[in-house]
Amino acid sequence: MTKLDPEVIGATREIKDLKKEILEEKQKKNSSRKRISKKEKKKVKRMTFLFVLSIFLLITLIPLYMMALNKSILVSFPVVMTLLVLFLFLLALSGIYLFFKMDFKKKKVWTRKGKVIAFLLLGYFLLIGFGTYLLYGNHAVKDFIINKALASMKYQPIASFFYDDKTINEVASTRMLEEGNNTIYEDIVSFDDLKLNQPSYANQYEEEILSNPNHDPYKILKIEGVVENTTYHYQGYMAVVYDPSKVKLATSSGMGMDDAAYGEIIPVMAEREKAIIAMNAGGFYDPDWRSNGGIPHGPVIKDGVLLTNFRKYPANGGIIGFNYDNQLVLKNITGEEAVLEGIRDAVDWGPYLIINGINQIKKQTSTYALARTAIGQRKDGIVLMLVIDGLQSHSKGCTFYEMAKIMEQYGAYNAANLDGGTSASLYEKGQFLNNPFNGERRTIRRLPNAWIVVE
């Protein structure tokens, strides 16, 4: 046996130690590698779960997104969009991680478990997609859900879970038309044009007289009627004068009591007196029916002066005049007495129709219709000047009874008949309102005087 060199022995030991160290180090390295692989596997598992979960959530988000688009009361659009971004982020994160960590060279990337999950996800996607299509892509299903919801009381909000108000209203309207309920609107009543009367006048005549919205100094009323107990139609005009102080007597410049006297036609007297209305007044002496209207019958008073006083006529008449209080005075007195009593303007004629509110002609005693003229005054001072045409096709004329009745209807407190026939004339601002007629033709007669209305 050879004895080993102690140096060799030492070297061998060192080599052994070195080998041991190397081995230990290798073992250490191996064990650390094994630990790292387990950690990564866990991480990959987690990421895979996150990836699958993200896909699941994104699929779930599809109907929610559609609901939000349709303004569902359950889902708000910003929330859905936030969730969408979050899920996409998770999907991208997990997907990228898996892409770099997956070993695609390995044969078994798609394990059996992986295939099952993928199949389930696909099934879920198809289910959700089909459901969403039915809800929002199919009219029949949409109408069915809305109609069924609206047919109930408690479950009506279900329609609002999926659809906006506009869609619901559209479906409801279609249903309404199908049911024919739109015709119900014909039942609506309206009284918008209802005018309930508010009486302000005693009767129609009062209204005609008193309605004067523009406060005109006078108004003209058309008067029509039929003579009682006959078929005679009459027509004429009434001047309603609101201020009696404006009513005066105009006389012809040739009025007198002798042969030299002459009358004037109404337009001449009206022009001279600047009258807006003129109406014939008293009668005149006319023995041959051809006189010139110069000599008036009975007293004529103007501005408190007795101008003429020739043969009083008719017997059933008297003074017809205004005093200085502008009241119509009807009194069977002489001219002198009238002046003394304060009569301002007057003629003498008749008969009196109404005295102090009492109608003097209560019955139709004669149906002798003629053109007529009358003057009256209401209690409120309004003067009524009435002329009815006669002996013409449009107006046969009327009787004293009709004249009194008309005056009474319009509220006259005092009224008297004036000269009628051919003399009957009502003249307003340059033209005759009626048609003076002598039985054969239109005739503008000369007259001794006229009642006028001045401005």
Next chain:
Amino acid sequence: MKRPYYIALFLAIVAVLMMTSGGFLMFLTSYRNDVHNQKEIVLNVRKEYLAFNDQTKSFEEQLAKFQEVFGFYFEDMKENQEVTLDTLNQIEQIMIDMDSSTSVLKNTCKSSSFASSEIMTKCAVFQKNYETIINTYVKMILCYNHAVDEYNAWAKDEVLNHFTSQVRNSYLDFDNDGIYLGA
């Protein structure tokens, strides 16, 4: 270990299915009851609506009569006083009947959640007509009483009486326009 696991899974699936179908059945039953209730309300509304329509027509007729007899002038007022008051009394009776016979309509139409197309239209017409009628009625009474005041001032010695309506508390301002001429 495997067998109990499958049993548990099976039981869980059965439980879920039963809960789901039970919930669905409950929903269906509740829905059907609800629809039935609504149908009953619809029937009642239909019935009341028909009666209301008849009353509306009667009101229109009486209103026309009132306009006819009330007259344009004081003299007519005095002459027609008896007929006018009789007409007003009849109109008031219509209003009283209308108030009591439209309770379902009023309650149903007040609820904004009721969305049956038929009820919606009937309610719309009812609300419109009811307000119109009651406003017209009140206007009529005010107008009449005002005319009576005018008449009494005109007639002086002969006094007509006001018409005092008993209809005071039946008004619903459906359109929220705040217009109601009554007390």
